[in-house]
Amino acid sequence: MNATWSRFNIVSIVLGFAFLYLPIVLLVVFSFNASRLVTVWGGFSTQWYAALFRNQGLMDAAWVTIRVALVSASAATVLGTMAALVLTRYTRFRGRVLFTGMVFAPLVMPEVITGLSLLLLFVAVGLDRGFLTVTLAHITFSMCFVAVVVQSRLISFDRSLEEAAMDLGAPPVKTFFQITLPVIAPAIISGWMLAFTLSLDDLVIASFASGPGATTLPMKIYSQVRLGVTPEINAACTILIGIVSLGVIAAAIVNKRREVQRRRDEQAAMRLD
Amino acid sequence: MANVSASAPAATPAERTFLSRLISGFTGRLLILVPYAWLLFFFLIPFVIVFKISLSQSAISMPPYAPAIDFSEGISGLWAALRELSLDNYLWLTEDPLYFNAYISSVVIAGISTLLTLLVGYPIAYGMARAPASLRPTLLMLVILPFWTSFLIRVYAWIGILKPEGLLNQFLMGIGVISTPLVIMNTYTAIFIGIVYSYLPFMVLPLYSSLEKMDNSLIEAAQDLGCPPISAFWKITFPLSLPGVIAGCLLVFIPAVGEFVIPDLLGGSQTLMIGRTLWNEFFANRDWPVASAVAIILLLVLVIPIVLFQHAQARAQEQDR
Numbered sequence: 001m002n003a004t005w006s007r008f009n010i011v012s013i014v015l016g017f018a019f020l021y022l023p024i025v026l027l028v029v030f031s032f033n034a035s036r037l038v039t040v041w042g043g044f045s046t047q048w049y050a051a052l053f054r055n056q057g058l059m060d061a062a063w064v065t066i067r068v069a070l071v072s073a074s075a076a077t078v079l080g081t082m083a084a085l086v087l088t089r090y091t092r093f094r095g096r097v098l099f100t101g102m103v104f105a106p107l108v109m110p111e112v113i114t115g116l117s118l119l120l121l122f123v124a125v126g127l128d129r130g131f132l133t134v135t136l137a138h139i140t141f142s143m144c145f146v147a148v149v150v151q152s153r154l155i156s157f158d159r160s161l162e163e164a165a166m167d168l169g170a171p172p173v174k175t176f177f178q179i180t181l182p183v184i185a186p187a188i189i190s191g192w193m194l195a196f197t198l199s200l201d202d203l204v205i206a207s208f209a210s211g212p213g214a215t216t217l218p219m220k221i222y223s224q225v226r227l228g229v230t231p232e233i234n235a236a237c238t239i240l241i242g243i244v245s246l247g248v249i250a251a252a253i254v255n256k257r258r259e260v261q262r263r264r265d266e267q268a269a270m271r272l273d
Numbered sequence: 274m275a276n277v278s279a280s281a282p283a284a285t286p287a288e289r290t291f292l293s294r295l296i297s298g299f300t301g302r303l304l305i306l307v308p309y310a311w312l313l314f315f316f317l318i319p320f321v322i323v324f325k326i327s328l329s330q331s332a333i334s335m336p337p338y339a340p341a342i343d344f345s346e347g348i349s350g351l352w353a354a355l356r357e358l359s360l361d362n363y364l365w366l367t368e369d370p371l372y373f374n375a376y377i378s379s380v381v382i383a384g385i386s387t388l389l390t391l392l393v394g395y396p397i398a399y400g401m402a403r404a405p406a407s408l409r410p411t412l413l414m415l416v417i418l419p420f421w422t423s424f425l426i427r428v429y430a431w432i433g434i435l436k437p438e439g440l441l442n443q444f445l446m447g448i449g450v451i452s453t454p455l456v457i458m459n460t461y462t463a464i465f466i467g468i469v470y471s472y473l474p475f476m477v478l479p480l481y482s483s484l485e486k487m488d489n490s491l492i493e494a495a496q497d498l499g500c501p502p503i504s505a506f507w508k509i510t511f512p513l514s515l516p517g518v519i520a521g522c523l524l525v526f527i528p529a530v531g532e533f534v535i536p537d538l539l540g541g542s543q544t545l546m547i548g549r550t551l552w553n554e555f556f557a558n559r560d561w562p563v564a565s566a567v568a569i570i571l572l573l574v575l576v577i578p579i580v581l582f583q584h585a586q587a588r589a590q591e592q593d594r
Contacts, residue, residue, distance in 0.1 A: 012396035023430035083308040102312040110531020117319030140315040
């Protein structure tokens with residue numbers, strides 16, 4: 001679709017983005033507020049960041065959260081990529097309908113249901129709640145997001161490349177690692193990042209699946225938010241937002257570079273012809 | 274003998290295809306089996322357990338329900354346990370109007386919020402689809418970026434804005450629009466704002482992808498034939514964007530019905546939503562069987578929209594192929 005970009009279009013985009021970004025911007029601004037009152041500006045200060053790093057409970061929770069996110073994102077990426085390959089490459093096998101359902105349903109399933117059901121599973125099999133159970137729970141719901149991201153790349157993938165490799169005698173597994181994997185790598189990386197942030201963010205499922213000893217950062221933030229808004233929490237949120245934005249922007253730049261490089265390679269190849 | 278050993282180093286083409294087929298058959302099966310088994314065990318079986326516990330009695334023990342199936346007693350133990358199951362928890366849900374009201378109010382709140390999200394999201398998606406092609410990837414990233422920042426943080430950010438002495442009231446009173454602070458925090462309005470805000474990217478993305486694919490010559494043709502822009506929109510653009518509208522609405526509606534964080538942080542204690550009821554039943558009352566029954570009914574309420582969502586996904590996948 002490409003036609004006139006009317007004033008109405010521009011205004012709706014500007015208003016829409018203002019709505020999306022203003023609350024986050026305000027939150028970041030007020031994390032540098034010298035006043036204890038979160039909504040009254042009392043001058044610039046970084047004291048809440050210092051206070052944050054002295055808060056041992058919050059630091060411990062952050063460490064737990066990062067470890068859970070690293071492990072669960074990596075496992076979810078492997079499982080999700082496998083699921084995506086199954087969805088796009090194996091169109092006929094017994095139980096495919098059920099499989100598709102199990103991949104897509106967690107995307108929209110209310111978190112309270114997923115959390116409760118996983119907790120009851122862990123209790124039923126006698127698994128002690130803690131680091132392991134939170135990680136297993138996060139792998140389960142984030143692998144479905146990875147599957148969707150990778151699947152969308154696999155659908156547009158030119159299969160003749162694989163066929164050419166196989167015709168030249170490369171066994172399927174080798175073909176996968178040498179041809180398929182490099183092509184879908186950007187999707188796998190963004191799938192990993194999505195899984196990582198989903199795990200970093202999750203409150204509801206972690207609250208059900210975790211036990212004493214494995215309090216995650218969102219759980220900690222939530223319990224403090226219930227007592228009231230504090231600048232310290234604003235500071236913690238700002239750091240999280242900063243890390244995630246840097247990651248996303250870096251990934252976008254890397255993708256863009258790859259795209260440019262690929263186009264240059266293609267042009268060079270055309271000239272050789 | 275000599276013949277065989279001479280041909281051994283290089284496998285014949287027939288052998289190679291046989292071997293690769295064997296490997297691909299085996300790896301293929303493994304590829305299907307691993308995620309399949311994982312989802313069966315961690316996604317499907319838990320629902321069976323939830324269903325079973327929803328038929329149990331609550332008890333003061335750990336785990337707080339009875340009977341817990343005792344596998345050591347074998348079949349007879351299982352049978353005895355099965356006979357103890359009852360529909361009491363479901364009857365309890367029908368007796369107390371709190372639950373019924375919570376289901377109804379969740380569906381209504383989610384429905385209204387979905388419509389509002391569509392109203393806010395459509396112009397954004399439409400504007401993005403009409404933007405110069407060079408600008409679109411950036412706009413797309415700007416829509417996705419808030420999705421990467423924590424849900425909890427984004428909801429939390431609204432507390433500082435909406436509360437009586439918050440930024441919105443300060444601003445409105447500062448410019449003299451109102452003289453007494455608006456009460457938005459801890460009302461249903463706050464929940465609507467929270468849901469629209471948090472779920473907006475889920476609405477904009479499918480809308481954008483269906484609007485972007487649209488062939489603009491259709492609208493030009495309509496306008497050449499004298500169709501005014503507004504009726505061209507309703508007769509052409511909107512119907513063609515319907516797959517995006519449906520996908521977006523389902524992506525917002527289904528999770529919003531069971532939403533917990535937004536009603537808990539922005540809605541206060543006066544607002545009623547089933548996600549919070551389930552949470553309280555589980556964490557405050559420690560009544561796991563009733564919480565399970567609440568979850569099962571919630572799942573039944575959502576079965577139809579979830580199946581619709583699956584169909585929409587499957588159809589989109591077929592089209593992309």
